[in-house]
Amino acid sequence: xxxxxxxxxxxxxxxxxxxxxxxxxxxxxxxxxxxxxxxxxxxxxxxxxxxxxxxxxxxxxxxxxxxxxxxxxxxxxxxxxxxxxxxxxxxxxxxxxxxxxxxxxxxxxxxxxxxxxxxxxxxxxxxxxxxxxxxxxxxxxxxxxxxxxxxxxxxxxxxxxxxxxxxxxxxxxxxxxxxxxxxxxxxxxxxxxxxxxxxxxxxxxxxxxxxxxxxxxxxxxxxxxxxxxxxxxxxxxxxxxxxxxxxxxxxxxxxxxxxxxxxxxxxxxxxxxxxxxxxxxxxxxxxxxxxxxxxxxxxxxxxxxxxxxxxx
Numbered sequence: 001x002x003x004x005x006x007x008x009x010x011x012x013x014x015x016x017x018x019x020x021x022x023x024x025x026x027x028x029x030x031x032x033x034x035x036x037x038x039x040x041x042x043x044x045x046x047x048x049x050x051x052x053x054x055x056x057x058x059x060x061x062x063x064x065x066x067x068x069x070x071x072x073x074x075x076x077x078x079x080x081x082x083x084x085x086x087x088x089x090x091x092x093x094x095x096x097x098x099x100x101x102x103x104x105x106x107x108x109x110x111x112x113x114x115x116x117x118x119x120x121x122x123x124x125x126x127x128x129x130x131x132x133x134x135x136x137x138x139x140x141x142x143x144x145x146x147x148x149x150x151x152x153x154x155x156x157x158x159x160x161x162x163x164x165x166x167x168x169x170x171x172x173x174x175x176x177x178x179x180x181x182x183x184x185x186x187x188x189x190x191x192x193x194x195x196x197x198x199x200x201x202x203x204x205x206x207x208x209x210x211x212x213x214x215x216x217x218x219x220x221x222x223x224x225x226x227x228x229x230x231x232x233x234x235x236x237x238x239x240x241x242x243x244x245x246x247x248x249x250x251x252x253x254x255x256x257x258x259x260x261x262x263x264x265x266x267x268x269x270x271x272x273x274x275x276x277x278x279x280x281x282x283x284x285x286x287x288x289x290x291x292x293x294x295x296x297x298x299x300x301x302x303x304x305x306x307x308x309x310x311x312x
Contacts, residue, residue, distance in 0.1 A: 120154065147159055219245065263279060
């Protein structure tokens with residue numbers, strides 16, 4: 001999300017697991033008002049974990065999911081176990097811990113069959129974990145499994161991930177086909193955030209193919225959607241993509257303008273790491289142009305920012 005889920009979506013991806021919670025009762029063949037007290041308690045822990053992760057409280061989220069897993073295991077609620085494992089994997093992945101994420105999602109894989117309504121989500125998460133680990137071949141296989149098993153409104157999201165992986169593997173033609181298919185599905189289903197993701201990947205493919213005007217149009221369409229949705233990190237990602245595109249067109253002034261906007265969005269949005277990277281990119285542009293004073297000033301500002309971010 002990385003971009004996928006951060007390379008493909010960031011913390012918002014955890015919301016998908018909250019939808020899984022709603023399907024748990026249906027998978028068990030029970031109406032919500034017939035769930036046992038233990039099942040309700042496990043669901044409550046999962047919901048609290050999702051809220052904690054949305055606030056950036058990863059440790060609290062993992063504690064809640066761990067308790068949900070314990071309760072579901074104590075009553076052999078297979079669906080509840082899978083949901084807790086998927087949620088835990090996503091938190092670890094969001095934190096960049098591929099090993100811990102793989103441990104969680106591997107346990108979920110052993111409990112789900114390809115016929116299960118939960119399988120698309122489990123395969124989707126495994127694909128993202130493999131992507132985080134740099135195993136693009138395996139990531140592609142699991143993403144394809146997820147796409148093949150999903151027939152609902154999340155299909156566009158899953159095709160988005162497959163398109164992103166194909167792009168990273170250098171398969172531009174197939175990546176473009178998948179991105180366009182995902183764009184159509186997400187537009188039809190009104191999934192605006194995923195529509196923007198489709199456009200961003202499409203822009204990357206077009207930029208790689210040196211279709212720069214088309215890439216700029218795709219990035220700007222994604223930017224308009226992300227602005228409408230108020231997604232700060234995605235807005236910054238769109239602006240950075242436009243900056244890189246400007247550099248490929250030998251327009252460093254325009255690139256600097258986009259990086260400044262990305263920096264403003266990230267610094268005010270709480271993404272110090274992203275803002276620090278923007279300062280580094282701007283510094284390098286100035287350095288390349290022989291503007292040592294401006295370059296040094298930006299590096300000093302970056303160092304101060306990083307130092308403050310490490311301060312307890």
